[in-house]
Amino acid sequence: MAHMHDDVEWLDSELEDSPSSNDDISSMFSSSPNAKGPASRGVRWPEDNQRRAPAVSSAESVDVEDVEGDMSSFYGTQFAPKPEAGGSYRLPAKSVGQQRFQDMPVGLVADHGVAAKRVLIRRIHQESMTQLSMGCQAVLVRGASGSYYVYHLEITSDYYKQKWVVCKRYSEFYRLRKRLLARLAVHKKQRGCSVCGAVRDQLKDVGFPRRIVMFKDPSSLVGRRTAGLEEFIVALCEYLAAEQEVEVCSEITATRFLVKEFLQFPIDHERQHVLSIRQLKYVDPRDVHVDSDSCPICLCEWAELDGNRLVLSPCGHFFHEHCINEWYRTRFDCPICRTVSGEEDNNTGYY
Structure with missing residues (x-):
């Protein structure tokens, strides 16, 4: 799985190309309706002998700029760049937040955070199923072949802050229970899996409503099924998401x-x-220089990690592990630059 931690390749430039000094961009501007005289026909540009030399020389590096004014007026006397040979100035180096992802001077944790990711992802799968609230009600449907009941299961995910409705007939719930019990029984018999055996015994003990009930009032039968199906689904989610000893x-x-x-x-x-x-990349806070004083989400200082891990997003921003995980529950854009995460991934395995 070493390939899972290779540096992400980025384009040479993430900025739009600006027009060069030789481009004719006069057509990009229109004349002002309030202007008078010949100038109203368009913007007048200086002649060739009056054109100003480009600020960046093609012979030098893109980070070298010939500054004609006083540099101290912008940077201050103490921090003004010193002139180099030829009278040119070299601009200050980019901050940590402006550098590319693969150029970040960070020290990764010993196992590259693989163990921490496994724990976090397993907790996501578990908590997303346990933090569900449900309500079931029966709806009578009159069709061409006769009338029947459809059970509407209203589900609210407190974990992902979403809500939806599932419409199923009783026979579909019945087939689901039968299929799950059969799969767990086969795996327990073939592999001797104690976990599957325990989950199967728990599901079997749940009071699932009977399929056929003789000499019962239909309204009473529907009421029993409504309560029984809701109890079955709630118990099913709890058993499958429970912490296992193995x-x-x-x-x-x-x-x-x-x-x-x-x-x-x-x-x-x-x-x-x-x-x-x-x-995410899990980094060692002792071997990294963060250009901000606090987490952009919780606004707590980096020195107050309090058991939180320091992670680096693909777009080059630092967060607490807990904070960015809470953020990803409802949205996937970076809180700083709005770069969307989780859209592309070259890894085929799962933790």
């Missing part, structure tokens, strides 16, 4: 994804959240 097996991960698809969970949003975390 490492979660691949079957639990696949089952969790299957349930999220059934509930129409914002999977694309969560995937971009995970990719944004994977693109």
Whole structure:
């Protein structure tokens, strides 16, 4: 997985090209309607012998500029750049925030933050399922073949601050439960997975409403199913997101994804959240010079990390790990430059 930590390649320039000194840009300006006389026909430009020499010489570096005025008037007497041979001045070096991502003078942590990313991503998958509130109600639908009930499951994600409604029939909930129990039982038998066995036993004990009930009032049956289906989904999310004593097996991960698809969970949003975390670089605060005094999100000074990790975004800005993770719950643009994270990722593996 060494390729996952290679430096990100950026374009040679992220700025728009400005017109050169030889370009005729007079057509870009129109004459003022209030001007009088010949000048109203357009902007008058100086003749060739009156043109001013370009500020940047093509023979020198792009960072070398011939300044005609007094440099101390802009930078101050103490910090004014000293003239070099030929009377030219060299501009001050770029700050840390202006440098490119691969040029940042940072010292990465020992394992490049892989262990920290795994812990954080696992917590994202777990908390996104536990921080759900649900409400179920039955809606009678009258169709050409007859009337039937559809159960509307109103789901609110406190983690991602989103809300949506899932419309399913009872038979779809029944097939989901049957499929999950069968998958967990097979994995427990073939691999001897104790985690799958424990989750299966917990799901089996949940009071799922019966499929066929004889001699029951239809309204009473619908009421029992409404309460039972809501209880089943809530318990299912809690069991699949619970902390396990051992490492979660691949079957639990696949089952969790299957349930999220059934509930129409914002999977694309969560995937971009995970990719944004994977693109962060964990740095050692002792080996880095930060050009700001505090975190741009929480405004706490860097010296007050208090267990927080210092991370560097792909666009070259420093944040607390906790702060940028909270930010990525609802949006993926950088708080400083608005660069969107998590859109491109060359890594195919998952932590």
